[in-house]
Amino acid sequence: MNFKNIFLGAMALSMISGVALAGALDEPANMDPFFTDSSMKTMKPEADFKAAWAAMPKDKQDMMMKECQDAAMSKPHAEFCGNLVTYVGNR
Helix, strand or coil: CHHHHHHHHHHHHHHHHHHHHCCHHHCHHHHHHHECCCCCCCECCHHHHHHHHHHCCHHHHHHHHHHHCCHHHHHHHHHHHHHHHHHHCCC
């Protein structure tokens, strides 16, 4: 019986933590406005980047900024986060 409870607890924790790993920077709908192509390889120029940022809801801006300030979360998105800090500033 204990083994079953331990297994179920481990499964529940893995499901909960798996959801937490995906952040705002990993969401294509959030990132798409900042890129010129669907493969998200080429960033838009500064004016378009700033316009896309201004059009984004504040709660998403806050989530994305927070993730860019976290070294581990921002590493895969270094170019985006660098542009965000350069163009928008560090809040």
